[in-house]
Amino acid sequence: MKVKFLATTGIIAALYIAVTMLVAPFGFTEIQFRVSEMFNHLVAFNPRYMLGIVIGVFISNLFSPLGVYDLVFGVGHSIITLAIFILICKFVKNTLLRLIINTFLFTCTMFIIAFELNLALELPFLWTWVTCAIGEFVVLAIGVPIMHLLNKRLNFKDLI
Numbered sequence: 001m002k003v004k005f006l007a008t009t010g011i012i013a014a015l016y017i018a019v020t021m022l023v024a025p026f027g028f029t030e031i032q033f034r035v036s037e038m039f040n041h042l043v044a045f046n047p048r049y050m051l052g053i054v055i056g057v058f059i060s061n062l063f064s065p066l067g068v069y070d071l072v073f074g075v076g077h078s079i080i081t082l083a084i085f086i087l088i089c090k091f092v093k094n095t096l097l098r099l100i101i102n103t104f105l106f107t108c109t110m111f112i113i114a115f116e117l118n119l120a121l122e123l124p125f126l127w128t129w130v131t132c133a134i135g136e137f138v139v140l141a142i143g144v145p146i147m148h149l150l151n152k153r154l155n156f157k158d159l160i
Contacts, residue, residue, distance in 0.1 A: 008160040009052040012039060016056025021063070030117055030128045032135040036060070038143035040082065040106060044098035045156035047086045054078050066120045073116035081109045096148055103140040107133045 019036035039056065042049035057078045064070035085102050092098050114129035150156070 005048065005160055008049075009055065012042065012049060012052025013055040013059065015039065016053060017060050020056070020060040024063070030121075030123050031131045032113070033139055034135070035139055037106065037136060037139050038147065040078070040085075040140065041099055041102055041143050041147040042156055043082055043085055044089065044095055044102055044147070045151060046160050047089065048160045049156075050082045050086065053082065066116070069116050069120040073112055077109060077112040080112070081106055084109075095151065096144075099144045099147060103137065103144060106140055107137040110136050 016036045016039050019039075020034060023033065023035050036056065039049075039053050042053065054075060058071065058075050061070040061074045064074070085098075085105055088101060088105070089098055092101060110132040111125075111129050113132050114123075114125050117123045117128045117132070118125045147156075
């Protein structure tokens with residue numbers, strides 16, 4: 001692995017962790033607004049960002065009040081959804097469309113987190129899926145123009 005890749009992966013993981021901890025009370029419950037989820041959009045520019053995001057999710061979830069549940073389901077959710085998204089990106093070349101697809105994909109797959117919260121806290125599955133999906137959608141939808149504009153300035157594809 002090249003030094004640039006390792007450094008960028010570490011920076012992405014650290015940013016994910018820092019942003020997650022800033023809004024921690026809103027990132028581990030049935031109503032989630034984990035602002036750091038915007039980093040998932042980086043994979044729309046280059047699939048190599050996935051590693052930094054997954055590491056960031058893993059370390060952030062070490063501090064979760066849900067313990068091992070969040071390590072299994074939270075990290076699993078990120079790996080599964082990002083892997084599906086990377087496959088989709090092989091067929092979709094338009095970056096803005098990729099960001100939109102990513103928003104809807106992560107919103108739909110929040111059933112994994114709803115299932116986790118149902119197991120861990122006995123929260124009602126369907127209601128929790130709705131509330132988690134809304135939070136995820138809002139964060140990622142706000143992230144679409146932000147990441148799109150940042151990419152024009154930073155060119156995410158070539159940073160890693």
